[in-house]
Amino acid sequence: MRADLQASFEEYVAARRPALLRTAYLLTGDHADAEDLVQTALVKVVPHWRRVADRPDPYVRQVLTRESVSRWRRRRWREVSTQAPPERGATGPDLDQREALRAALGSLAPRQRAVLVLRYFEDLTEKETAAVLGVAVGTVKSQARDALARLRASLPDVDPEGDLDGDVSAAAAGPPPR
Known part of the structure; x- marks a missing residue:
């Protein structure tokens, strides 16, 4: 990646990461999964950054939501539901x-x-x-x-x-x- 493109990507990530994490948390319901989802989405965006750098939010949102659905489909058979939720602190x-x-x-x-x-x-x-x-x-x-x-x-x-x-x-x- 060219230095100017890399700099613009890094600026975007620094500026938008908190918002992307909030969106990912709402999609996944778990902070750790949200962080993984954002990381995976950003890795998938990097090769296309030259094409989307002028208006990246719609593309990043699309990758984020599609990856979220794909992850859910891959993982749903491994999850086990419980009758009672774990203890809550407050x-x-x-x-x-x-x-x-x-x-x-x-x-x-x-x-x-x-x-x-x-x-x-x-x-x-x-x-x-x-x-x-x-x-x-x-x-x-x-x-x-x-x-x-x-x-x-x-x-x-x-x-x-x-x-x-x-x-x-x-x-x-x-x-x-x-």
């Missing part, structure tokens, strides 16, 4: 609500979760979300509708007129400190 109304939202987001299919993250956290339009995921706009609409219906069903105590962006941002903050 409790309280905000923490309980945040944990409930995190669990509800985690129960969504990867594509539904990706649609919600891109639409409501990344604030992309339906058309932009469809382009990132490589699907039709109608698919984005139906996935969002179905995902929001599942969230409403799993979280009946949450105000439907409430601020979803704030709640998703709170979920992105991660698990409570121990």
Whole structure:
């Protein structure tokens, strides 16, 4: 990679890494997986940096979401569900609500979760979300509708007129400190 391209890539990573990690955390539900996902996505972006350097965010988002779905597909047969979650260090109304939202987001299919993250956290339009995921706009609409219906069903105590962006941002903050 040429020195000027390498410098522009390094500047991009330094500036956007926190935002990419938040998005990846919302896609994976785990900090370690989010870091791995961002690293893998950036490694896949490097060979194409010359082509996307002028506007890298849409391309990086696309690689991030597609890699997230691919990783989930590869790993899902290895995961073992448990009846009771592990112990939690702290409790309280905000923490309980945040944990409930995190669990509800985690129960969504990867594509539904990706649609919600891109639409409501990344604030992309339906058309932009469809382009990132490589699907039709109608698919984005139906996935969002179905995902929001599942969230409403799993979280009946949450105000439907409430601020979803704030709640998703709170979920992105991660698990409570121990």
